[in-house]
Amino acid sequence: MTDASNYDQVWAYHNRTKHRLERYAASPETLDWTSQPNPFREFSGAPKISLPFADSQLTTAFADLYQPSAVSPQGFNLHSIGILFELSLAISAWKEYGPDRWALRCNPSSGNLHPTEGYLLCTGIPDLSDGVYHYVSRDHVLEQRFNPVSNPVPSDGTKLFIALSSIHWREAWKYGERAFRYCQHDVGHAIGALRYAAAALGWSVRIVQNLSSERLAELIGINRNQDFIGAEQEEPELLLEFYTNTAADLVPLPGWELAQGEWLGLANTLDPHPMYHWPVIDEVAAATQYPATVWKTTQTIPAYPPITQSNNAAADVIIRQRRSAQHFDGKSTLSASVFYHILDSLLPRPAPPWDVWPSPPRLHLLLFVHRVHGLSPGLYVLARSRSAETQLKATLKPEFSWLRPHDCPEHLPLYQLATADCTQAARTLSCHQAIASHGFFSLGMLAEFKATLNDSPWRYRELFWEAGLIGQVLYLEAEAAGVRGTGIGCYFDDPVHDVFGLSGHSFQSIYHFTVGYPLQDNRIMTLPPYPDRT
Ligand SMILES: Cc1cc2nc3c(=O)[nH]c(=O)nc-3n(C[C@H](O)[C@H](O)[C@H](O)COP(=O)(O)O)c2cc1C
Numbered sequence: 001m002t003d004a005s006n007y008d009q010v011w012a013y014h015n016r017t018k019h020r021l022e023r024y025a026a027s028p029e030t031l032d033w034t035s036q037p038n039p040f041r042e043f044s045g046a047p048k049i050s051l052p053f054a055d056s057q058l059t060t061a062f063a064d065l066y067q068p069s070a071v072s073p074q075g076f077n078l079h080s081i082g083i084l085f086e087l088s089l090a091i092s093a094w095k096e097y098g099p100d101r102w103a104l105r106c107n108p109s110s111g112n113l114h115p116t117e118g119y120l121l122c123t124g125i126p127d128l129s130d131g132v133y134h135y136v137s138r139d140h141v142l143e144q145r146f147n148p149v150s151n152p153v154p155s156d157g158t159k160l161f162i163a164l165s166s167i168h169w170r171e172a173w174k175y176g177e178r179a180f181r182y183c184q185h186d187v188g189h190a191i192g193a194l195r196y197a198a199a200a201l202g203w204s205v206r207i208v209q210n211l212s213s214e215r216l217a218e219l220i221g222i223n224r225n226q227d228f229i230g231a232e233q234e235e236p237e238l239l240l241e242f243y244t245n246t247a248a249d250l251v252p253l254p255g256w257e258l259a260q261g262e263w264l265g266l267a268n269t270l271d272p273h274p275m276y277h278w279p280v281i282d283e284v285a286a287a288t289q290y291p292a293t294v295w296k297t298t299q300t301i302p303a304y305p306p307i308t309q310s311n312n313a314a315a316d317v318i319i320r321q322r323r324s325a326q327h328f329d330g331k332s333t334l335s336a337s338v339f340y341h342i343l344d345s346l347l348p349r350p351a352p353p354w355d356v357w358p359s360p361p362r363l364h365l366l367l368f369v370h371r372v373h374g375l376s377p378g379l380y381v382l383a384r385s386r387s388a389e390t391q392l393k394a395t396l397k398p399e400f401s402w403l404r405p406h407d408c409p410e411h412l413p414l415y416q417l418a419t420a421d422c423t424q425a426a427r428t429l430s431c432h433q434a435i436a437s438h439g440f441f442s443l444g445m446l447a448e449f450k451a452t453l454n455d456s457p458w459r460y461r462e463l464f465w466e467a468g469l470i471g472q473v474l475y476l477e478a479e480a481a482g483v484r485g486t487g488i489g490c491y492f493d494d495p496v497h498d499v500f501g502l503s504g505h506s507f508q509s510i511y512h513f514t515v516g517y518p519l520q521d522n523r524i525m526t527l528p529p530y531p532d533r534t
Contacts, residue, residue, distance in 0.1 A: 009284065019431060028173075037271035040138045042268045074201045090140055116187055147264060176276065195355075232269070304344075325486045327521070343365070440516050445470055447467070
């Protein structure tokens, strides 16, 4: 299929999975909560390796995460790999309410359904044999999936990669056709979670370029149908490479397919009785498979001043305490300086977490400001690139004022578009959810859609990954500021565009977020993530 027809297919998927005021995107009409898919993939028969925990041995402060040279890099070993997973994809707490018990993880997930799986690929690590491992967050263990009995070719030194895959059915079980979007958001959050965790260890991370979806599936063995009989398939997403010095040469991928070895374990079935099938998810996944291509495109990113974070609390505490707020108090205000700082942390910079992102920013923020001290309530826009600022000025409603808030830092491209009480509008647009109106502000992430996807439809995934990464930064920055955020996947797509005067394919709002002062539900008990750990 040509890229042009793939674009049409991607657009058709995106368009049909919009929530409209008159009807939601197609999803199950009823849900049997007792038949929720198992949130934990396992490979029976694969040898398990317990991972160590950070305990009190990680001393990195949250403020140091943004300064690449502030954290001395730890060596690659089982303990540091344990910390990497513990602070990214691991369970952060169990929750209990009456007979219900559920796990939360450091990475958030739409509906807490966690479609993202993590695979470690490594060579030359002390106390861990070379191979491919699947991470099971429930037990904080690695399952060895591939054991190269001969060295991969070429074998030279230490390599550490984590691949991410998605199990679409976990999200589709609840959300139907829109689920592919949520899986992609969750990948973006996981990229962010892994980038922060690596920064806490003093490591750098990059997305491996020139890797097709097909090759990634081969590398981590998720193309092996014989190991997934009766089990839900996994979709390859991307591969992250970890390194300890800031300017490492690209290391070759392990040549697993050239090495002799054995694949171990059989995937479990997560949902023995799936009630629905949503073929458009398979179709959009196929239309957005990666060819072996580079991500980088040339675009000059302005040199913003380095970000300074004043919260010196332990990084692992902030990371583990990240939660989605379920209710906000609807009255507290946020200081303008904290608001500006949170937005500033979303601008691309050559430091964590944005140094993991190889493409120019393609997402910009449409803000509904409700309660920020010193700022008029109303509609605002933050353009994350100069070219987008120009384009948005020409595209958004002509009557917008484009005023700079008087005390806004000079480099922060924030503009007020209109003064208004937009609490009710924000709530309605976010599927009538009160969290969008009861916080300090909520926002929509506006993607450069048509220009990005026209000749590279696979970048549909990248747009959502960038959105998830923005979301992860917002979650952690909100925690660091003593407040709380929540990702919002449920919003009415075109009515959001209408408020800002957008039509056509050029821009699409692809994720929403809200930040406010959280109210706790004291009826829900919080229990430790790994009560039986030794
Ligand atoms: C992509 C995405 C979309 C989400 N959409 C909503 C939403 O529309 N409404 C909501 O209340 N929470 C939403 N959430 C929050 C999740 O419900 C939450 O992450 C999940 O229950 C796990 O809880 P935790 O974030 O506290 O770990 C979303 C989260 C993500 C990552």
